Structure formats: C-alpha cells, structure tokens
Amino acid sequence: xxxxxxxxxMRKGVLEFCILSIIRQGEVYPSDIVxxxxxxxxxxxxxxxxxxxxxxxxAGYLTYRWVESNSGPPRKYFLxxxxxxxxxGELERTWNELADAVQKLTSPDGxxxxxxxxxxxxx
Amino acid sequence: MxxxxxxxxxxxxxxxxxxxxxxxxxxxxxxxQFFANEDGKDEIxxxxxxxxxxxxxxxxxxxSACITDTDVESIINSIGRPAxxxxxxxxxxxxxxxxxxxxxEKFQTAPGARGRLYRDENDKLLGGxxxxxxxYFRIDPSIMRILFAVITFGGFGTGFLxxxxxxxxxxxxxxETQLRKRLFRNPDDKVIAGVASGIAxxxxxxxxxxxxxxxxxxxxxxxxxxxQNVFFxxxxxxxxxxxxxxxxxxxxxxxxxxxxxxxxxxxxxxxxRGEKVDLNTIKNTIQEDLGSxxxxxxxxxxxxxxxxxNKSRTxxxxxxxxxxxxxxxxxxxxxxxFKGFFLLIAGSIAFALLMAMIVLILIMVGVMAxxxxxxxxxxxxxxxxxxxxxxxxxxxxFLGVPVIAFVVWIIxxxxxxxxxNPYIGYTFGSLWTLGWIAAILLVASISRDxxxxxxxxxxxxxVQPSNGKIFIKAAPRSNVRYFDGDxxxxxxxxxxxxxxxxxxxxxxxxxxxxxxxxxxxxxxxISEIKFSRGANPESAKDAATKIxxxxxxxxxxxxxxxxxxxxxxxxxxxxxxxxxxxxxVGKKIEIxxxxxxxxxxxxxxxxxxxxxxxxxxxxxxxxxxxxxxxxMTNDGLKVTHQQEVKxxxxxxxxxxxxxxxxxxxxxxxxxxxxxxxDSEKSAVKKTEVSINSKSSIKKTVRITDIxxxxxxxxxx
Numbered sequence: 001x002x003x004x005x006x007x008x009x010m011r012k013g014v015l016e017f018c019i020l021s022i023i024r025q026g027e028v029y030p031s032d033i034v035x036x037x038x039x040x041x042x043x044x045x046x047x048x049x050x051x052x053x054x055x056x057x058x059a060g061y062l063t064y065r066w067v068e069s070n071s072g073p074p075r076k077y078f079l080x081x082x083x084x085x086x087x088x089g090e091l092e093r094t095w096n097e098l099a100d101a102v103q104k105l106t107s108p109d110g111x112x113x114x115x116x117x118x119x120x121x122x123x
Numbered sequence: 124m125x126x127x128x129x130x131x132x133x134x135x136x137x138x139x140x141x142x143x144x145x146x147x148x149x150x151x152x153x154x155x156q157f158f159a160n161e162d163g164k165d166e167i168x169x170x171x172x173x174x175x176x177x178x179x180x181x182x183x184x185x186x187s188a189c190i191t192d193t194d195v196e197s198i199i200n201s202i203g204r205p206a207x208x209x210x211x212x213x214x215x216x217x218x219x220x221x222x223x224x225x226x227x228e229k230f231q232t233a234p235g236a237r238g239r240l241y242r243d244e245n246d247k248l249l250g251g252x253x254x255x256x257x258x259y260f261r262i263d264p265s266i267m268r269i270l271f272a273v274i275t276f277g278g279f280g281t282g283f284l285x286x287x288x289x290x291x292x293x294x295x296x297x298x299e300t301q302l303r304k305r306l307f308r309n310p311d312d313k314v315i316a317g318v319a320s321g322i323a324x325x326x327x328x329x330x331x332x333x334x335x336x337x338x339x340x341x342x343x344x345x346x347x348x349x350x351q352n353v354f355f356x357x358x359x360x361x362x363x364x365x366x367x368x369x370x371x372x373x374x375x376x377x378x379x380x381x382x383x384x385x386x387x388x389x390x391x392x393x394x395x396r397g398e399k400v401d402l403n404t405i406k407n408t409i410q411e412d413l414g415s416x417x418x419x420x421x422x423x424x425x426x427x428x429x430x431x432x433n434k435s436r437t438x439x440x441x442x443x444x445x446x447x448x449x450x451x452x453x454x455x456x457x458x459x460x461f462k463g464f465f466l467l468i469a470g471s472i473a474f475a476l477l478m479a480m481i482v483l484i485l486i487m488v489g490v491m492a493x494x495x496x497x498x499x500x501x502x503x504x505x506x507x508x509x510x511x512x513x514x515x516x517x518x519x520x521f522l523g524v525p526v527i528a529f530v531v532w533i534i535x536x537x538x539x540x541x542x543x544n545p546y547i548g549y550t551f552g553s554l555w556t557l558g559w560i561a562a563i564l565l566v567a568s569i570s571r572d573x574x575x576x577x578x579x580x581x582x583x584x585x586v587q588p589s590n591g592k593i594f595i596k597a598a599p600r601s602n603v604r605y606f607d608g609d610x611x612x613x614x615x616x617x618x619x620x621x622x623x624x625x626x627x628x629x630x631x632x633x634x635x636x637x638x639x640x641x642x643x644x645x646x647x648x649i650s651e652i653k654f655s656r657g658a659n660p661e662s663a664k665d666a667a668t669k670i671x672x673x674x675x676x677x678x679x680x681x682x683x684x685x686x687x688x689x690x691x692x693x694x695x696x697x698x699x700x701x702x703x704x705x706x707x708v709g710k711k712i713e714i715x716x717x718x719x720x721x722x723x724x725x726x727x728x729x730x731x732x733x734x735x736x737x738x739x740x741x742x743x744x745x746x747x748x749x750x751x752x753x754x755m756t757n758d759g760l761k762v763t764h765q766q767e768v769k770x771x772x773x774x775x776x777x778x779x780x781x782x783x784x785x786x787x788x789x790x791x792x793x794x795x796x797x798x799x800x801d802s803e804k805s806a807v808k809k810t811e812v813s814i815n816s817k818s819s820i821k822k823t824v825r826i827t828d829i830x831x832x833x834x835x836x837x838x839x
Contacts, residue, residue, distance in 0.1 A: 030170070030174065031174065031177075045201075045202060045203030045207055045208065046171070046174060046201065046202040046203065047154070047171060047202045047203035047204070047205075047207065047208055048203060048207075048208050050167050050170045050171050050174075051158060051161060051163075051167045051208075053170075054161075054162075054163040054166050054167045054170070055161075055162075055163070057163075058162055058163055071180060071184070072134060072135050072176070072177065072180055073133065073134035073135070073173065073176075075173075075177075076170065076173070
C-alpha cells in the first residue's frame with residue numbers, strides 16, 4: 001500500500017463526479033473538460049477521459065452532439081441526460097456527506113465542531 | 124533527412140514523418156489492445172484518434188511543415204499511454220504492455236471484467252475463490268470467506284470441497300474491486316482487535332450492539348457467578364447453554380479476527396463506511412447479470428477453455444512463453460492446497476500447544492507465587508551440579524522457551540509485525556530442542572538415583588508392658604512444627620500428600636506403615652525396617668540408615684513420631700518406614716486413630732503396596748481397625764469384645780475366617796512382583812545377612828522393581 005496508490009484511489013473516486021459537474025453546466029468538448037479540470041488543479045489524461053465518457057454515455061447518463069467546426073471534421077460535444085442529472089444528484093449528495101465528514105474529521109478544531117454540528121444534523 | 128508521408132487521419136490530410144507515423148501506429152495499436160475488452164472500444168479509439176488529428180492540425184496551423192517524432196511524442200504524452208491509465212487507475216497494473224502476454228493482460232486490467240465468475244488474483248488468501256465470488260455478487264470478500272468458513276465447519280467440510288472444486292474450475296484474473304463498501308476491522312476504535320466496531324461500521328449500527336453481543340457470555344458468566352456466590356447457590360443461568368454459547372461466540376470472534384482485514388489506509392477506512400450494501404443491491408446485480416447472461420456465458424466458456432488448454436499444455440511439459448504465466452498457476456495451486464492443509468494441521472497443533480502453554484504459564488505463576496524457587500521439591504530430589512544444571516536448563520529451555528515464544532508471538536501479533544524473520548523460529552526451535560535434551564537427561568539422571576532399593580531392619584528395644592497390652596499412637600515431636608496438609612498454600616488432600624511439612628531445608632515424610640504379626644516367643648517385639656532408594660546398593664543403604672524414626676515408650680503406650688525428616692543433604696529417595704509389631708499370644712494391642720495419618724505414598728502410584736514388601740512370608744500379617752482392642756490368639760488377631768466390631772470394611776474385619784484369606788489377598792497384590800524377584804531377592808538376602816555390621820540385625824535387600832524399570836524406560 002503505497003502513497004501513490006492511495007492518492008490515485010482518492011482521486012479516482014471524485015473524478016467521475018467532477019466530470020459530470022462540468023458537463024452539467026452545459027455541453028462541452030472533452031478537451032475543454034481537461035482544461036477546466038487542469039484549471040482547478042485536477043489533472044486528467046484525455047486517454048482516461050474518453051473511455052470514461054463513453055462508459056457514462058453507454059450507461060445513458062450522457063449523450064453527445066456533432067458540432068461543425070471551422071477547421072476539419074465536426075467535433076463531438078457531450079451533454080447530460082435527465083438520467084444523468086439524477087445520477088449526478090445522488091453523487092452530489094454522497095459527496096456532500098463525504099466532504100462534510102472529511103472536513104469534520106480533518107479540521108484541527110474538529111473536536112469543538114462536532115458537538116455544534118450534531119444538533120444541526122438532527123434538525 | 125526523413126521521409127514525409129501524407130496520411131488521411133480522421134478526415135484530415137496530415138503530412139507526417141515516416142518514423143513519427145510508425146510511433147503513432149504503434150500507439151494506436153497499444154490503445155486498441157488496452158481497450159479490447161471495453162464495450163465501446165471502437166468509439167473510444169475513434170474519439171482519441173480524432174482528438175489526435177485535431178492536435179495535429181493545430182501544430183500544422185502554427186506553421187510546421189509536417190508532424191515530427193517530437194510532435195507525436197508530446198501529443199501522446201498529453202493524452203496518455205496505457206501504462207499511464209493504469210497508473211491512474213490505481214497503479215497496480217503492469218506497466219509493460221508489450222509482448223505476447225497482452226491478450227491475457229488486457230483481460231486482467233479490464234475494468235469491465237465484472238459479471239463473470241473468476242478467481243480474484245489481486246485479493247486472495249488461498250486461491251481467490253471467495254474474492255472472485257464476492258466480486259461477482261458485489262459483496263465483501265470477507266463476508267464470502269466467513270460464509271465459507273461457516274459452511275466448512277457446520278457442514279463437515281463441504282465448504283472446503285466446494286472451494287477446491289471452484290478453485291480448479293474457475294479461471295483466475297486480476298479483478299478490479301467494484302465495491303464501495305467492505306468489511307474491515309476498525310483499528311481506530313477497538314477493544315481487542317476492532318472486529319465489533321468494524322461490523323458496526325459495515326451494518327450502520329452503533330458500536331455497542333456487536334460489542335455487547337460479543338461480551339454477552341462474559342457478562343452472563345460474571346452475573347451467574349455473582350448469583351451463585353450471593354444467592355445461596357441459586358443460578359438462574361444454566362451454565363451449559365451459556366458455556367457453549369459463549370465459547371462459540373469466542374471462536375467466532377477469533378475467526379473474524381483472522382478473516383477480516385484491518386483497515387489501514389484512508390481508502391480502506393472510507394470503504395469501511397462506504398456505500399450501503401443490502402439484499403437489494405445484490406438482487407439488482409444478479410438481475411443485471413442475467414440480462415446479458417448469454418453473451419457472457421459464451422465469453423466465459425471460451426476463457427475457461429483457454430485456461431484448461433493452458434493447464435494441459437503445461438502438464439504435457441510444453442513451456443510456451445505465452446502461457447508460462449498461466450501454466451505455472453497449476454503448480455502454484457497445488458502448492459497452495461498443500462500449504463492450506465499444512466496450515467490447517469499446523470493451526471490445530473498450534474492451538475493445542477497454545478492451550479498447554481497457557482496452562483503451563485498458570486502453573487508456573489502459581490508455583491512462583493509460592494515464594495520459593497520454581498520447583499519447591501527441587502532441593503530434595505536434585506543432587507549435584509550436573510543435575511542442577513540439567514534442572515535449570517529444563518526449566519528455562521523446555522518450559523521457558525515456549526512461554527517466551529508464545530509471548531513474542533502475541534506481541535508480534537499485536538503490533539502486526541509482518542516481517543518474516545526465520546531466525547526467530549530457528550532460535551526458539553533449537554533452544555527448545557536443547558530443552559528436550561536437558562529434560563530427557565534429567566529424567567534419566569534422576570531415575571538412576573532411584574535405581575536400587577535398600578532396606579535396613581532394626582530391632583527396637585522395648586520394655587514389656589505391665590498390663591500385657593500395648594497402645595500405639597503417633598505423636599508430634601515437640602521441635603517440629605507441622606503444617607497439616609498445607610503445602611505452600613496449596614491444599615493437599617491429607618490422605619494423598621506424602622509430606623507433613625516442607626520447609627527450606629527439610630521435608631517431613633510420613634511414608635510409614637504398620638504391620639502386626641504373631642510373636643514367636645512370649646514377648647512383644649517392635650522392629651522397624653527403613654527403606655530407601657539410591658543409585659547403587661551402598662548409597663541406598665546409606666540413605667536408609669539416615670532415616671531417624673525413633674519410638675518412645677511409656678509403659679504400655681508406644682509413641683511413634685508422626686513422620687521423619689529428610690534434609691536437603693539427604694535428598695528425597697522415596698524413603699519409607701515399615702514398623703513390624705510382634706504380639707505374643709494372649710497379649711493385647713490397640714492402635715490409635717492417629718496412626719491413620721501415615722501415608723502409603725508411593726512413587727509407583729500403584730496400589731501402594733508394591734514397595735512395602737519385606738518378607739516373602741507375610742502370612743502372619745493381620746489387618747486391624749483403629750481404636751479397637753485386639754488380642755493375639757493361636758489362630759491370629761481377635762477382637763477382645765465381639766460386640767464392638769464395626770463391620771465397616773470387609774477387608775479390615777479381623778475374624779477367624781478372614782485370616783486364611785489374607786495371604787491370598789496379599790499374594791494377589793504382590794503376585795507380579797514376587798514372580799519376578801523371588802529367587803534374586805532371597806539369594807541377595809542370604810548374602811547380605813552374613814555381612815551384618817552395626818545394629819542388632821541388619822539386612823539389605825536389593826530390589827529392582829517397577830519404579831526403577833519405569834524410570835529406565837522413560838530415560839530410554
């Protein structure tokens with residue numbers, strides 16, 4: 001169990017969620033996804049992105065549209081289906097729970113936060 | 124100077140250097156192989172190709188005349204090679220995808236491999252069957268393993284058979300875990316091993332529930348013991364039920380401890396509390412799978428066939444590079460089966476040893492709590508530096524080493540040390556072997572000290588009592604404090620303990636027995652025979668002489684000491700005293716109850732009579748009851764007042780009828796022994812009698828009896 005493996009495992013878990021959140025904002029060209037993620041300091045190889053998109057598309061969460069380009073053949077733009085939106089919603093919920101938990105557990109004053117947070121959760 | 128060619132790539136005309144074209148072609152081919160098992164592999168390749176084409180035209184737009192090697196390399200680097208995808212997938216895959224192994228490699232790394240039944244190469248304890256099944260049903264491998272353990276133990280090994288069968292049938296693949304939640308032991312919140320809190324995390328419940336269930340037998344045990352002690356032996360908890368119940372829970376905990384992995388990394392800890400797993404998920408999974416069962420079955424069948432072909436090829440002895448990896452699997456599997464059996468057997472032996480160890484530790488702790496040396500009798504048995512050395516070696520190596528090894532094992536287990544240091548095992552093993560040797564030598568050496576037996580007869584001078592009756596009783600000697608039945612605080616059954624008391628430098632033995640026989644003249648005679656064992660007749664005789672068993676007489680009352688001292692210098696050599704009282708005809712005798720406190724303790728652990736033998740003709744030996752007055756007649760010992768006879772014990776009732784039977788009884792108990800030694804003994808006796816030295820009459824008899832032969836057998 002080396003550190004790289006753990007790191008990539010952690011990244012892998014959120015990758016799908018991040019990609020979907022980018023696509024949710026509007027139809028997008030794959031290399032734009034890579035750029036956007038790079039901008040957010042989250043590196044992904046296009047070679048990894050394409051299979052992932054294809055898988056999501058085959059699962060019915062995404063669809064694509066051919067868009068004419070001024071240079072060369074038309075380009076494939078991806079957009080989200082209703083089913084994908086639903087899927088994204090569930091992922092988002094899980095992510096929020098997870099982020100919340102991680103935040104609580106990793107913040108230095110986590111011990112103080114815990115009692116405060118608990119009543120909120122109960123409401 | 125390089126040749127430039129034009130290619131039509133994804134609808135674009137690209138001028139490209141020939142060497143760059145070769146690189147590109149190779150790259151696309153590697154992608155094709157990598158995604159070969161992917162459902163939309165053509166689409167993926169196509170997408171990547173068109174992206175590459177787009178990047179090419181960007182390069183050209185900037186003014187380059189053609190695509191060079193460097194351009195292709197940089198584009199490939201930005202998109203990523205299969206090795207990079209694997210690294211991103213978790214870094215477990217093989218980085219070198221080139222070569223003939225690729226057809227199988229691509230399956231192993233294929234993310235979509237789920238849905239077919241495989242053995243999992245990545246996550247296996249034995250053959251990966253459980254992990255593969257778990258992967259198929261999308262449940263945790265640990266649960267599958269527990270299930271198999273239950274089927275194996277509950278179903279008389281059926282689980283094991285099924286496992287072996289599946290092991291042989293199923294092909295092996297490196298499977299990617301599809302699970303988001305797995306059963307782990309929780310290292311952060313544990314009492315013993317974190318089993319309970321891991322279970323709690325898995326089933327989304329409070330930690331106290333599994334903990335309470337596991338602790339239940341303990342709680343009930345404490346409660347029932349309280350009830351037993353406080354409420355007058357009323358126990359509302361039937362111990363049989365809760366005993367077995369508690370035992371099985373304990374075993375279950377141990378099994379879970381062994382089977383469930385501990386959550387080490389952050390990922391594993393997240394997985395521990397991850398996605399909810401319930402029957403619904405499993406149902407969905409199966410339904411999904413049934414939908415595309417047909418195609419899968421076909422594919423799977425082909426793969427199984429491939430595996431078998433590979434196996435058979437290996438068995439035929441053909442080492443083909445492409446199947447080398449698969450081929451070694453069979454040998455590997457056989458190795459693992461043996462390993463499994465070995466572990467099973469070794470495990471049960473280890474468990475038994477462990478239990479013995481615990482008992483040993485308890486005994487040692489108990490003895491040490493006694494406050495003296497680890498072995499209180501040591502000083503009375505061990506003689507000389509050689510035996511002392513052996514005794515300590517035995518104690519340290521034979522008993523100590525396993526205890527230390529056990530403690531080391533426990534500690535290593537607790538700190539989860541995984542380093543396999545064989546020298547620890549070798550060291551403990553050889554030290555223990557030395558311990559065995561020391562123990563055997565010690566037993567041999569000690570048994571040599573008990574080899575021969577000597578007896579010395581001594582006639583005691585007594586004054587004839589004025590009233591024609593003697594009363595025999597045992598009285599404590601004033602200068603000895605007796606701690607009756609108290610042996611370093613350990614309670615000895617009074618009738619079984621050979622000692623009255625044990626102190627730093629002496630032990631008081633009470634191996635004394637009384638015999639009454641008819642006097643040949645008209646006088647009372649008392650003679651005592653002192654027995655001892657020794658390495659040779661001289662040392663045995665010497666030890667017997669040193670026995671101090673002095674009787675005192677006050678008119679008709681004969682006081683016997685309650686026991687005799689053995690000092691550390693004299694050593695314990697199973698010294699015994701036989702007191703023979705000759706009662707003349709017409710005279711009376713009565714024996715006090717205190718005499719019963721003598722013990723017929725015997726190293727033989729037999730009926731207690733073997734060692735007491737002195738003469739072949741014990742025909743005039745009579746049994747008696749204490750506190751009953753007897754009179755000696757020509758026919759033998761008779762009770763003076765017939766009405767007082769309490770027929771408590773048939774053997775001990777001293778009627779006329781019982782007398783002729785006595786020798787028979789005596790004979791039957793001595794039968795074996797006498798057969799063996801009659802001739803030898805009588806011969807020796809005659810010679811020894813002529814050597815008479817000190818006291819009035821002395822005899823030394825050499826007897827090689829069961830005790831020494833037993834020890835000798837042990838020594839061999």
